Amino acid sequence: xxxxxxxxxxxxxxxxxxxxxxxxxxxxxxxxxxxxxxxxxxxxxxxxxxxxxxxxxxxxxxxxxxxxxxxxxxxxxxxxxxxxxxxxxxxxxxxxxxxxxxxxxxxxxxxxxxxxxxx
Amino acid sequence: xxxxxxxxxxxxxxxxxxxxxxxxxxxxxxxxxxxxxxxxxxxxxxxxxxxxxxxxxxxxxxxxxxxxxxxxxxxxxxxxxxxxxxxxxxxxxxxxxxxxxxxxxxxxxxxxxxxxxxx
Numbered sequence: 001x002x003x004x005x006x007x008x009x010x011x012x013x014x015x016x017x018x019x020x021x022x023x024x025x026x027x028x029x030x031x032x033x034x035x036x037x038x039x040x041x042x043x044x045x046x047x048x049x050x051x052x053x054x055x056x057x058x059x060x061x062x063x064x065x066x067x068x069x070x071x072x073x074x075x076x077x078x079x080x081x082x083x084x085x086x087x088x089x090x091x092x093x094x095x096x097x098x099x100x101x102x103x104x105x106x107x108x109x110x111x112x113x114x115x116x117x118x119x
Numbered sequence: 120x121x122x123x124x125x126x127x128x129x130x131x132x133x134x135x136x137x138x139x140x141x142x143x144x145x146x147x148x149x150x151x152x153x154x155x156x157x158x159x160x161x162x163x164x165x166x167x168x169x170x171x172x173x174x175x176x177x178x179x180x181x182x183x184x185x186x187x188x189x190x191x192x193x194x195x196x197x198x199x200x201x202x203x204x205x206x207x208x209x210x211x212x213x214x215x216x217x218x219x220x221x222x223x224x225x226x227x228x229x230x231x232x233x234x235x236x237x238x
Binding site for chain 1: 120121122123124125126142143144145147149166167168169181186187188191192193194195196197200215216217
């Protein structure tokens with residue numbers, strides 16, 4: 001039951017595309033991630049994912065459209081829907097998702113990080 | 120898969136202590152609430168709750184201590200732990216919790232709102 005200051009946690013995060021877990025509740029994780037550039041196309045068979053922008057902005061691409069997100073906006077990507085985050089400049093994002101999720105679903109990529117650090 | 124702008128949703132919320140649901144994923148709800156004053160002591164037998172401060176600040180009281188929260192900080196209250204939010208001035212909070220939760224557990228109070236509107 002300790003409070004978590006998002007700015008303090010974000011200051012501890014170096015690099016891109018590697019979420020850090022900052023909270024857990026009801027089998028879900030809260031994690032923070034910084035990224036820039038294009039991720040890989042992927043989906044999650046059993047998990048919905050929420051992306052809340054804390055700093056900057058990014059575009060979530062779907063196969064048939066895309067959604068632009070800026071600070072203070074969130075998007076829920078339902079299970080099974082292919083998506084790809086793209087950020088022109090570095091963005092800071094808070095995510096909610098099941099603790100059991102695989103970062104990029106079944107896709108294998110150098111961007112895959114299987115074990116996320118808790119900070 | 121529509122984005123949700125927190126400021127737009129918050130502008131739609133009048134009154135205090137009545138959460139509005141703004142998202143659902145993995146059996147969990149994202150809701151927004153404004154409040155001021157003292158709530159009632161309560162706990163939730165089966166649900167952990169996350170409180171993220173979007174504007175202002177408040178104090179989460181526990182039976183043995185309290186935690187002060189300001190903008191950009193969150194706190195997870197584990198299931199079964201009695202708590203009471205207290206805000207000197209109006210605060211805006213985003214919460215993340217199981218969809219099945221009862222707002223104030225088993226406690227009966229005029230502050231109870233059983234059916235939350237989606238906005």
